Amino acid sequence: EAGVAQSPRYKIIEKRQSVAFWCNPISGHATLYWYQQILGQGPKLLIQFQNNGVVDDSQLPKDRFSAERLKGVDSTLKIQPAKLEDSAVYLCASSSPSGTRPYEQYFGPGTRLTVT
Amino acid sequence: AQKVTQAQTEISVVEKEDVTLDCVYETRDTTYYLFWYKQPPSGELVFLIRRNSFDEQNEISGRYSWNFQKSTSSFNFTITASQVVDSAVYFCALRESGTASKLTFGTGTRLQVTL
Numbered sequence: 077e078a079g080v081a082q083s084p085r086y087k088i089i090e091k092r093q094s095v096a097f098w099c100n101p102i103s104g105h106a107t108l109y110w111y112q113q114i115l116g117q118g119p120k121l122l123i124q125f126q127n128n129g130v131v132d133d134s135q136l137p138k139d140r141f142s143a144e145r146l147k148g149v150d151s152t153l154k155i156q157p158a159k160l161e162d163s164a165v166y167l168c169a170s171s172s173p174s175g176t177r178p179y180e181q182y183f184g185p186g187t188r189l190t191v192t
Numbered sequence: 193a194q195k196v197t198q199a200q201t202e203i204s205v206v207e208k209e210d211v212t213l214d215c216v217y218e219t220r221d222t223t224y225y226l227f228w229y230k231q232p233p234s235g236e237l238v239f240l241i242r243r244n245s246f247d248e249q250n251e252i253s254g255r256y257s258w259n260f261q262k263s264t265s266s267f268n269f270t271i272t273a274s275q276v277v278d279s280a281v282y283f284c285a286l287r288e289s290g291t292a293s294k295l296t297f298g299t300g301t302r303l304q305v306t307l
Contacts, residue, residue: 116300117300118196118283118285118299118300119283119295119297120297121295132294177239177242180239180242181295183236183237185234186236188235
């Protein structure tokens, strides 16, 4: 089966600009996660969707970050305006209650964001 | 709240040496899952193993082995006869009992294997 797709793979922007990342989960996976991985740290959950509803967004900086999953499939994560400290890799993951590894999270390749 | 600690920031070994990566976790749940992931330079997280809190049996998969000890809240990972291709950052992670709960990651251990 096709894995989790993310685009773009790399993005360089200046501070105060806006940026959007896209994620296409594995087909049929109802749960979608966005993680932020700052250099030298482990990934940290930003937001979790179950279909098109938000399950957990407690660590999402809502003054500048937003995410949506309108049709319960693809998702977009947006940052507006970006700050220097937003430089990180943004990882998307998805999971399903069925399949060979139920509830396990499959990760995409990530989008590396550099804010200058 | 759950927490995962990987005290080793970076380890360097020579090929064919054995190496153990340490992981200590904290959780109040009695049911939880522990994971190890590998992150090569390409950046993608590669799943290595999952262990649930009721299964303390050690596991071996080829050159990889895992030692889970609830008494010390540790889930250590050993690579036997390391190879250059093992060079990567390794993350230990914890998921609490909710079936679709988030993963809490440690800060990772960078393993460098040289010839």
